[in-house]
Amino acid sequence: MTNPDAVVIGGGLIGLCAAAAMASRGLRVTILASSRPGEASPAAAGMLAPSVERATGPAHDFAVAARDRYPAFLATVEERTGIRVPLNRLGILQVALSERGVRGLQKGALPTTKWLDSGELQQLEPALHNALGAAWSPDDGAVDNVVLLRGLEALADSDPLITRLYESAASVAPRPGPGVVVSTAAGARIDAGHAVLAAGCWSSAVGGSGLAAAVSPARGQLVSYPAQPLRHVVYGPRGYVVPRGDVTIGGSTMENAGFDASTTSEGIARVRSAAEEICPPLFDAAPVKAWAGLRPVTPDMLPLLGPDPANAALIYACGHSRNGVLMAPLTGDVVADLVTGSPLSYDLSQFRPARF
Template identity: 40%
Template sequence: MHSHDVVVVGGGVIGCSVAFALSRMGASVVVVERDRVGAHASRAAAGMLAPITESPDEGAGFQLGLESLDLFPSLIAEIRELSGIDPRYLESGLLRVGEADEVEPLRARAARLEAHGCRWLDGQEVREREPRLAPAIEGGLWSPREGHVDGFLLTRAYAGAAARRGARFQLGTTVSGLLWDKKRVCGVRTSAGEIAAADVVLCQGAWTGLAEEWGPLHLPIQPVKGQMISLEAPQPELPCVIWGAGTYLVPRDDSLRVGATVEHAGFDVRTTAAGIAALLAGATRVMPSLADCTFREAWAGLRPGTPDDLPLIGPLPGVSGLTLAAGHYRRGVLLSPLTGLAVADWILSGKLPAGLAACDPARFQKSG
């Protein structure tokens, strides 16, 4: 039976970020993944880094997102050098546009977020940034600090950097249970045999809730389906991320990603005519000329949702040796730097940042 300091279950963006942070601090780490690195939600994600404009208020999700966003420039430089993989991080800015009935809420929000660099742009000013916007667009909230990254390449870069620091990846291996010593988790049972470890971190994204079958665990994480489409990039390419009419447009090399639906459909990852139609309708409502773009592909991913849309980061009450890093919903890519560092600090020093109190798994634990 192999033995490591930490077993990380799941090789998505969160699992690979955790593995990198732990190995960087000297821990012996093995990542166990049933498929390939970044095979699911991390590959499907648009890669928006938008804690300011995406958060519904300035609560915990907003604050954690800002803190994690600030980590990206130095993190990207480090993992790019170690892995040789460029995650294509770009601080492009984000323009959230609105029609007549959206102007006042967006204008008020821009004023409220002025300290974060946001400002209101009127109809003429938004068209100076993007002349192809629909005539019905009357203005927008401009957020210069936000941007985007390729979530799949980011995941691979985390994995490559972790491997350079000594982490081991066991791919194509299914975890079927936990190893227990009374109330302490001491490893995992896999399709390739048992792996002993001082600590286990669960990072299986939308599938984390299924681990309730492995012991006395309460893991309120459910899959939330998101369909996306890709169009051939219009010329000239969009200068920034644009969000409006319930869709976001993310420029990516020679393509334009359009997302995303929000569907509670279990583990169904089919793309549907209705989903694709809704995305095309939203995109062309914001920018009518996109109707002439070549349609490239459609896909769907499963976000890990929680009852309050905040992740579960930290230990489970009453269970030693087990840490959660799951339930990030739409913020997995964005929160990956912060999550990796927080989990590594917890496992190696027994401390969690005070700002992560809202993500404590204890908030959902059943009494009695």
């Protein structure tokens, strides 16, 4: 195998988007992808919710730009693979179920948010008859992250510049002169110009990537109901519901359970209660499926995105916490900019890998 320009460690949404973006700039990329229970990308709810899962400063601007990157990005995926990834841009509703909730939502509203009273809300979504009103963020929405993952895998497999190896990376080390050596768990060594660390909540286990110690797993449990009472993504005070095809997803817990990606009866009961409080018709639809995933979280819930100050050929792209689906395509663009030395279009100061 000739040496690639870059090795991507991790084949989730972040790794695949980074690989696709680098290949689109003419770079030869090897992805090291080994699977583990609890991978976040297939487990996620797929919301594109920068107005709700809100950051401050340039991180918020980045999240908004990431959301707005989606239509063109999915058009490219479809053009390259024939896979059409469902995108819901009807906006996200945050419902108030009490007068206190009304006051809280109205006080925290962004200029882009519109308040809907209960009559307007019922017209839009009759199934939300419990709610006193809702804040509507018209440009947010959701993507089907499971189909997206399939589309990106197909794109990687059809791109002659991308090689996917089903192997685990053990370590990354600087090599004499520019570049890195990535060692695999099976003992192979790959020399490359750059390594991109996108191993989700397992990133800190890759030797030579000390700053990834800031990334840890946070378990989220979800259910899906065999019913479609809603068209919009809806947040309530204790959870959210997301329409996806012919099912509705309810989520989610946020737990410190280490790397244990199993569901618990207590967690699922909490998720169901939060979803059914938002959308009472779900109460009558027994969940068909329950699962859990491990979010790669950092102490400030923002990603590590940028080069290692001690090894500029190692790029961190991990720790996207609750917004990794949202940020994946734009993260890929940024990784490609960093690796090719192109000017950056975004202020990444809040994502500095060495900030902890």
